[in-house]
Amino acid sequence: MNNKLGIALALILGFLLWQQEQMRRELQGLRATLTAAHLPVQTGSPAEPRINDRELAQLQREMAKLQMEMVQAAGAPPQQKPVASPVIESAVDAETQRSFSPVIDNTLALGVLDGRAWAEMEADVTKMSKEENRAFWMQVFGGIERGELQVVPPDENSQ
Amino acid sequence: MNHLSNITRKSQFQTLLAAAIVVLLSAFTALSAHAATLTLSLERTSTLTTINDAEGRWQLDGGKVYMGESVVGYYTRKKRVSFAVPASVNKAAVEITVIWNGGNYTFTLQGTQSATDGSQVGSVSAASAGFTAMHNSVFSGTTNEFTIYY
Numbered sequence: 001m002n003n004k005l006g007i008a009l010a011l012i013l014g015f016l017l018w019q020q021e022q023m024r025r026e027l028q029g030l031r032a033t034l035t036a037a038h039l040p041v042q043t044g045s046p047a048e049p050r051i052n053d054r055e056l057a058q059l060q061r062e063m064a065k066l067q068m069e070m071v072q073a074a075g076a077p078p079q080q081k082p083v084a085s086p087v088i089e090s091a092v093d094a095e096t097q098r099s100f101s102p103v104i105d106n107t108l109a110l111g112v113l114d115g116r117a118w119a120e121m122e123a124d125v126t127k128m129s130k131e132e133n134r135a136f137w138m139q140v141f142g143g144i145e146r147g148e149l150q151v152v153p154p155d156e157n158s159q
Numbered sequence: 160m161n162h163l164s165n166i167t168r169k170s171q172f173q174t175l176l177a178a179a180i181v182v183l184l185s186a187f188t189a190l191s192a193h194a195a196t197l198t199l200s201l202e203r204t205s206t207l208t209t210i211n212d213a214e215g216r217w218q219l220d221g222g223k224v225y226m227g228e229s230v231v232g233y234y235t236r237k238k239r240v241s242f243a244v245p246a247s248v249n250k251a252a253v254e255i256t257v258i259w260n261g262g263n264y265t266f267t268l269q270g271t272q273s274a275t276d277g278s279q280v281g282s283v284s285a286a287s288a289g290f291t292a293m294h295n296s297v298f299s300g301t302t303n304e305f306t307i308y309y
Binding site for chain 1: 173174176195197226227229230231259260261262263264287288289290291292294309
């Protein structure tokens with residue numbers, strides 16, 4: 001998904017840069033024509049081409065910056081060696097703070113995840129879309145990691 | 160002169176359009192690129208059992224699943240070593256089912272384990288309705304700890 005978006009972005013940027021270059025060439029050609037005709041050339045006040053160059057440079061800087069952000073946002077590659085503790089990407093913390101059904105919200109607000117709590121939430125959790133389910137677990141895992149949710153293990157008598 | 164002015168305006172418009180597209184695409188990419196991770200640790204509490212047969216061997220164990228200090232569930236694991244796999248490859252098939260503390264939340268990981276360094280790789284092959292987020296997620300780790308990228 002990310003690779004496809006990256007390729008699409010690169011293609012669009014490439015196309016736009018190519019267009020920009022075409023425009024500059026067109027301007028240069030027009031200036032040459034005007035000069036040959038001994039007409040007053042607007043580049044006598046070189047503000048416009050300088051503005052274009054500056055805009056182009058700024059655009060390139062913005063592109064480089066955004067590409068860096070994209071790489072950082074992509075996170076760790078799938079086969080990267082895992083870290084020793086539970087990790088929920090901090091960048092997605094804002095995404096995890098969302099509301100679910102009243103039963104789930106109330107259960108999570110209580111902060112105790114025992115067998116009953118899991119069972120009570122199950123009916124609503126199983127109805128969730130994949131994305132909503134992902135957000136739910138991110139919130140739960142984040143809560144456990146931060147100590148906001150206490151997981152109570154069941155009675156440990158062996159089967 | 161008007162022509163020159165038009166070209167300049169057109170160029171500026173295109174620059175603005177390019178910037179807008181870049182910002183929109185970056186925002187979209189950033190939203191969809193977040194790979195959440197879940198790292199779980201395994202603590203064996205049953206007896207590691209090896210069963211040899213003519214084709215290879217089974218190795219079975221089970222225990223607790225930790226997320227940090229919290230016991231979030233239990234696991235049962237089976238490994239299959241086949242004599243058909245040469246020693247130079249030295250890998251076994253592994254299957255770990257994580258049974259959550261409560262409710263009917265479960266998921267199963269399938270993959271391989273290297274007998275050389277203990278590394279495990281694979282994906283979530285099955286998940287209950289409560290764990291749809293884990294569908295098609297890959298994992299990697301060691302014998303006692305793995306990370307799921309969901």
